[in-house]
Every structure is written in structure tokens, then in C-alpha cells.
Amino acid sequence: MERKNFQGRVMRIVGLTGGIASGKSTVSNLFKERGIPVVDADLVARDVLKKGTGGWKNVVSAFGEDILQPDGEVDRPKLGQIVFSNPEKRQLLNRLLAPYISSGIFWEILKLWMKGCKVIVLDVPLLFEAKIDKWTKPIVVVWVDPETQLRRLMLRDRTSQEDAGNRINAQMSLDIKRARADIVVDNTGSLEDLRVQFRNVLLEVTKPLTWTEFGLSRQGASSVFVSIVVGVLIFKKVL
Numbered sequence: 001m002e003r004k005n006f007q008g009r010v011m012r013i014v015g016l017t018g019g020i021a022s023g024k025s026t027v028s029n030l031f032k033e034r035g036i037p038v039v040d041a042d043l044v045a046r047d048v049l050k051k052g053t054g055g056w057k058n059v060v061s062a063f064g065e066d067i068l069q070p071d072g073e074v075d076r077p078k079l080g081q082i083v084f085s086n087p088e089k090r091q092l093l094n095r096l097l098a099p100y101i102s103s104g105i106f107w108e109i110l111k112l113w114m115k116g117c118k119v120i121v122l123d124v125p126l127l128f129e130a131k132i133d134k135w136t137k138p139i140v141v142v143w144v145d146p147e148t149q150l151r152r153l154m155l156r157d158r159t160s161q162e163d164a165g166n167r168i169n170a171q172m173s174l175d176i177k178r179a180r181a182d183i184v185v186d187n188t189g190s191l192e193d194l195r196v197q198f199r200n201v202l203l204e205v206t207k208p209l210t211w212t213e214f215g216l217s218r219q220g221a222s223s224v225f226v227s228i229v230v231g232v233l234i235f236k237k238v239l
């Protein structure tokens, strides 16, 4: 009975990551099929780069109007070509968009928390790079062998081997990500193999929360919120 109450008040945030074209969206869809909501960082990143937004303004001032389409929207393939072949430019883009992406993800989480969701998934390609991993438990890494990853990426995006290779190399290696995972899904095989592994993932993520996870959950979040408000009030008084 006690455990039921405890579970009713908390939300688990599962981290889902991997490499480009390793199969995160495919796994996200399996979560959605089972009624588990997914926050997709790529979608958030698209929203914060829409014409007229703060992210768009920053990016246009830094990269120039050459990256715009005639309708004023960012020409994504063009910007992609620039940043995936130039690490400095990629870091610049990341720095310009990171605050907008983080707050976009935060609001999506807040909405789901207010709805009372018990388990949600954050699908974030740069989960480790952006240090969002510390807010999620467990961390699921979708791994795939390098040849399969390259082949699937070229097939899906109809890109050259060079472009696909640049995109893969722009990310932390999948082997490092795998080493930092709580759960590894090997997506080198068929979709049926993936579904079989997914059953275990589902069992893991729907297990009762541990105390550490509880600390990051609804009550933990409220305590942090209260501490911040109190901190700000004290700070203002001191000044």
C-alpha cells in the first residue's frame, strides 16, 4: 500500500540515446506504442530554430543570411553541411542553441509531470555531450555496429559516404556511450531482434523507483525548486 502511494507521486525520466541513425527513433516508437510518452530533442531543436525565434535570430547573426531559404526559414541541409564538416562551427551552433533546447526539453518534461505521467523517455542524441544524462535513470543506449550505422544513415538520408561519415564523426563514439549505459540495446540485427530486446527494456524502466531516482523525481524536483526560490530571496535581501 505504502509503495503504491510512493509510486503515485513520482516520475521516472528514462534517458534514450545512441549515435546518429543507430535506431533511437525506432526505439522511441516502441515506447510510444506502449503508451510511454517521449520527449524528442530533435523536435525541440527544430522548434527553436524556426523563423523569428530567439534561436533563429542568434544563428542568423552568427552564420549570416546565406543559410536561409527564400522563405526565411533556415536551410537545414546547408547548415548541416557547414557544421558537420567543421567542429568549431558545430560548437558555435551548439552554444547558440543549447539554452533554448534545454529550456524546451524542461517545459516538455514539466507538462508531462503535471499530467501525472509516471514514466517518460527523453530521446536526446547528445544526452552525454550536453550532460543531460545526470537527470535520467536508467540510461538506454541504442548501439549498432559501425558498418550498419553508416549503411542505414546513407540509405535513410540519401547522403554520400563522406557526408554520412562526417555526421557520425561529429558525435561521441558509440562505444563510449555504450560503456556509460545502464541498458544497452544492440540494434545491429533485425527489427524483430530489436522488439525482443525491447521487452526487457520495458520491464526495467517500469520497475519501482530507487531512492536515488526518487531524489530526481517530483518531490526531489519540488525541493530543488523551493531551495532555488528561497536562495534567490535570500540573495536579493543580501544585495
Ligand SMILES: CC(C)(COP(=O)(O)OP(=O)(O)OC[C@H]1O[C@@H](n2cnc3c(N)ncnc32)[C@H](O)[C@@H]1O)[C@@H](O)C(=O)NCCC(=O)NCCS
Pocket (backbone or CB within 6 Å): 019, 020, 021, 041, 042, 045, 049, 076, 077, 079, 080, 083, 090, 093, 094, 097, 101, 124, 125, 126, 127, 167, 170, 171
Ligand atoms: C545542423 C542541423 C540544422 C541539421 O539539420 P537536419 O535536419 O539535417 O538534421 P536533424 O536535426 O534531423 O538531426 C539529425 C541527427 O543529427 C545529429 N545531430 C544534430 N545536431 C548535432 C550536433 N550539434 N552534434 C552532433 N550531432 C548532431 C543527431 O543525431 C540528430 O538526430 C540540425 O541538426 C541542428 O540544428 N543541430 C543543432 C541542434 C542540436 O544540437 N540538435 C541535437 C539535439 S540534442
Ligand SMILES: Nc1ncnc2c1ncn2[C@@H]1O[C@H](COP(=O)(O)OP(=O)(O)OP(=O)(O)O)[C@@H](O)[C@H]1O
Pocket (backbone or CB within 6 Å): 018, 019, 020, 021, 022, 023, 024, 025, 026, 027, 042, 125, 152, 153, 156, 187, 188, 189, 190, 191, 192, 194
Ligand atoms: N533493426 C533495424 N533493421 C533495419 N533497419 C532499421 C533497424 N532499426 C532502424 N532501422 C532504420 O535505420 C534508420 C535509422 O533509424 P532511426 O531513424 O530510428 O535512427 P535514429 O537514431 O533515431 O537517428 P537520428 O539520430 O538521425 O535521429 C531508419 O531508416 C530506420 O528505419
